[in-house]
Amino acid sequence: MQELEALFNPKSVAIVGASHHEGKIGHTVVKNIISSGYKGKIYPINPKGGEILGLKVYRSIEEVDNVDIALIVVPAHIAVEIIEDVAKKAKFAIVITSGFSEVGNIEGEKKLVENARKHGMRVLGPNVFGIYSAKAPINATFGPEKIRKGNIAVVSQSGALGIAMIGRVAEENIGLSAIVSIGNKADLTEVEILSYLFKDDLTKVIFLYIEGLENGREFLNIAKKKPKEKSIIVLKAGRSKAGARAVASHTGSLAGSDAIFDAAFRQAGILRAESLEDGLNWVTTIASSPPPKGKNVVIVTNGGGLGVIAADACEKYGLHLFNDMEVLRKTFQDVMPEFGSYKNPIDITGQAGGEEYRQALEKAFSEDSIHAILALYCERGDAELEEIRDAMAEVHKKYGNKPALYTIFGGEGATHIIQSLKKQGIPAFSDVEDAVSALYALYKVHEKKEEEKFEEVEMNEEKIRKIIEEAYKERRHRLLSHEAKEILLSAGLDVPPFYFVKSIEEAIDSANKIGYPVAMKVVSEGIIHKTDVGGVVLNIENEREVAEAYEAIMENCKRNVPKARIRGVEISKMLEKGVETIIGATTDISFGKVVMFGLGGIYVEVMKDVSFRVAPVPKKEIRRMIREIESYPLLEGVRGEKRKDIEGIVDSIYKVGMLVSKFEEISELDINPLIVYEKGVKVVDARMSIKVRK
Ligand code: ACO
Numbered sequence: 239m240q241e242l243e244a245l246f247n248p249k250s251v252a253i254v255g256a257s258h259h260e261g262k263i264g265h266t267v268v269k270n271i272i273s274s275g276y277k278g279k280i281y282p283i284n285p286k287g288g289e290i291l292g293l294k295v296y297r298s299i300e301e302v303d304n305v306d307i308a309l310i311v312v313p314a315h316i317a318v319e320i321i322e323d324v325a326k327k328a329k330f331a332i333v334i335t336s337g338f339s340e341v342g343n344i345e346g347e348k349k350l351v352e353n354a355r356k357h358g359m360r361v362l363g364p365n366v367f368g369i370y371s372a373k374a375p376i377n378a379t380f381g382p383e384k385i386r387k388g389n390i391a392v393v394s395q396s397g398a399l400g401i402a403m404i405g406r407v408a409e410e411n412i413g414l415s416a417i418v419s420i421g422n423k424a425d426l427t428e429v430e431i432l433s434y435l436f437k438d439d440l441t442k443v444i445f446l447y448i449e450g451l452e453n454g455r456e457f458l459n460i461a462k463k464k465p466k467e468k469s470i471i472v473l474k475a476g477r478s479k480a481g482a483r484a485v486a487s488h489t490g491s492l493a494g495s496d497a498i499f500d501a502a503f504r505q506a507g508i509l510r511a512e513s514l515e516d517g518l519n520w521v522t523t524i525a526s527s528p529p530p531k532g533k534n535v536v537i538v539t540n541g542g543g544l545g546v547i548a549a550d551a552c553e554k555y556g557l558h559l560f561n562d563m564e565v566l567r568k569t570f571q572d573v574m575p576e577f578g579s580y581k582n583p584i585d586i587t588g589q590a591g592g593e594e595y596r597q598a599l600e601k602a603f604s605e606d607s608i609h610a611i612l613a614l615y616c617e618r619g620d621a622e623l624e625e626i627r628d629a630m631a632e633v634h635k636k637y638g639n640k641p642a643l644y645t646i647f648g649g650e651g652a653t654h655i656i657q658s659l660k661k662q663g664i665p666a667f668s669d670v671e672d673a674v675s676a677l678y679a680l681y682k683v684h685e686k687k688e689e690e691k692f693e694e695v696e697m698n699e700e701k702i703r704k705i706i707e708e709a710y711k712e713r714r715h716r717l718l719s720h721e722a723k724e725i726l727l728s729a730g731l732d733v734p735p736f737y738f739v740k741s742i743e744e745a746i747d748s749a750n751k752i753g754y755p756v757a758m759k760v761v762s763e764g765i766i767h768k769t770d771v772g773g774v775v776l777n778i779e780n781e782r783e784v785a786e787a788y789e790a791i792m793e794n795c796k797r798n799v800p801k802a803r804i805r806g807v808e809i810s811k812m813l814e815k816g817v818e819t820i821i822g823a824t825t826d827i828s829f830g831k832v833v834m835f836g837l838g839g840i841y842v843e844v845m846k847d848v849s850f851r852v853a854p855v856p857k858k859e860i861r862r863m864i865r866e867i868e869s870y871p872l873l874e875g876v877r878g879e880k881r882k883d884i885e886g887i888v889d890s891i892y893k894v895g896m897l898v899s900k901f902e903e904i905s906e907l908d909i910n911p912l913i914v915y916e917k918g919v920k921v922v923d924a925r926m927s928i929k930v931r932k
Pocket of ligand 1: 254255256257258259262263264283284285286310311312313314316320334335336337365366367396397398401
């Protein structure tokens with residue numbers, strides 16, 4: 239991977255298309271570079287020559303020395319024409335120009351990158367607003383001129399949003415270490431940018447806005463290498479559900495790409511914000527707060543109601559309200575009026591002013607068993623807002639040893655105080671829920687990540703390969719049910735005995751071997767919904783019923799689906815009732831193989847209560863994946879029922895993950911249902927597809 243140092247800390251920069259006319263992008267970029275205090279060499283390039291903002295203009299890039307970066311601000315067709323000349327001189331091109339793949343000019347974009355790469359130049363963009371890097375410092379964007387230096391890096395796929403964010407962070411007084419616009423990602427992607435930012439001393443928090451990821455796997459791999467002292471918050475557009483795709487499996491149709499993104503981010507330990515607002519609140523809080531040393535949160539408030547709202551929000555976000563009454567009493571007894579409450583939320587009552595807040599906060603900061611503070615103030619009529627603000631700010635700065643977030647609830651005066659606190663780098667909010675959500679994010683990003691552990695699964699690989707090759711030979715991409723079961727059995731899953739039979743005699747013979755009752759199902763690649771066409775008979779008790787069932791299945795299928803090729807019948811043990819679950823796998827265009835879990839029947843079909851992970855999945859993560867579904871309590875046992883064999887499900891999902899990772903050809907599979915008992919799990923039915931071989 240190429241070192242991006244020259245992109246973020248360039249010693250020289252050329253602006254191809256530097257403009258003499260104020261207001262044009264090629265002019266603004268030059269102006270911003272100059273006013274950012276950039277110390278390196280600046281070469282404006284324009285065939286007209288002359289001077290721009292006091293700098294000599296070169297008529298062509300050929301006239302200048304080699305440069306670290308070349309900003310391209312000429313129209314698209316000219317950009318393509320000149321890129322080779324630029325590539326001979328520059329290490330990186332930042333192509334601000336739009337009019338490429340985003341408007342269907344795929345050929346132009348391809349040419350641009352090919353001609354750049356031919357000479358070893360890398361391309362950021364096209365269709366970007368530029369780059370700001372505090373390290374140089376350089377503001378090579380056409381966005382706002384002034385950018386405050388800080389420890390947050392913003393990487394944005396959307397240009398407009400990126401520019402808006404520069405404005406917004408300035409308003410919030412947030413400092414940036416870098417802001418990178420990645421646009422069409424024709425060459426450099428977030429993967430390389432992230433790997434640079436992970437090594438960048440200035441960056442503490444990375445805020446990533448993405449619309450789509452072509453290289454989800456690479457992204458996950460790099461995200462997993464994130465140093466623990468840095469955090470990533472992702473805002474991904476497109477939460478709406480992808481329409482059901484025409485795929486052969488349940489898993490495929492449920493796998494809206496957004497669900498997979500969610501799962502993948504979770505797996506990589508990346509926190510996903512729901513909205514821009516949340517994202518900004520989270521990054522600023524994380525950037526300005528120390529990591530919490532423990533789980534105990536204390537709420538200090540002057541209003542009972544606000545305290546209750548905060549406590550409810552803490553419960554919703556899974557934050558732990560410190561409840562050791564003895565410590566709380568000892569900590570707050572000197573500052574508490576008689577009618578105050580020691581029970582967390584600590585209510586120092588409506589009469590509390592600046593001095594009371596100062597004392598209460600001092601106590602909270604000084605007590606070691608309190609790990610995070612939520613200080614709330616409800617504006618009163620006889621406002622002492624400034625005193626409150628000073629108390630909060632002074633104590634916050636004096637200690638700074640634990641996270642403390644502030645909510646000031648009220649009118650215009652409160653807004654003013656919040657701005658003033660923010661200006662001092664103190665996380666302050668007008669809404670309690672926002673404060674609690676930001677504290678949740680802070681806890682989340684500092685959660686310890688476990689190492690991923692995989693143990694080998696013993697599989698009969700030879701047999702699996704043979705079944706797949708047989709299907710390819712017959713030009714089939716859907717495996718027959720008994721083939722799918724055979725593969726699952728060979729991958730170590732618990733599949734009860736089954737036989738594939740082609741005559742009544744074979745059926746009777748097999749049923750006798752299995753033991754009654756048995757189930758019989760038609761085997762035909764042309765029949766997907768077997769029950770609907772009378773291709774399934776259950777609860778068969780004896781030889782006579784086997785014979786009748788065989789005949790009935792053949793007759794029904796021939797009559798109802800005359801064109802289907804009927805291969806025979808699968809006969810298997812009728813299983814006892816248990817909890818029906820579904821395990822699936824599919825292939826996501828961005829992340830590759832993913833696995834799915836849910837409860838069967840209405841839970842999967844109506845409620846779509848399923849969870850996903852990118853395969854293979856370590857067992858610990860599978861346990862989380864199972865707990866994630868809403869219907870999880872049914873597995874734990876409700877109304878006096880015993881807990882089901884959850885470890886059996888874990889083991890099955892693990893094996894499915896390993897199977898689809900090892901056998902690239904398996905593109906989709908459904909085990910539906912996998913029956914779960916108090917002890918043991920059994921595969922009842924399976925579907926499997928293999929990808930089209932080119
Ligand atoms: N080499 C160097 N300079 C040249 C060359 C050349 N071969 N040919 C022309 N130029 C000069 C022009 O003379 C002009 O300078 P001048 O103003 O002094 O005469 C300058 O380059 C710019 O050329 P124009 O033809 O005037 O192009 P214009 O400035 O109108 O547009 C731009 C160029 C800004 C790149 C435009 O094509 C474009 O893509 N705009 C959209 C940019 C954008 O939005 N990017 C995405 C950002 S993210 C977001 O969504 C906000």
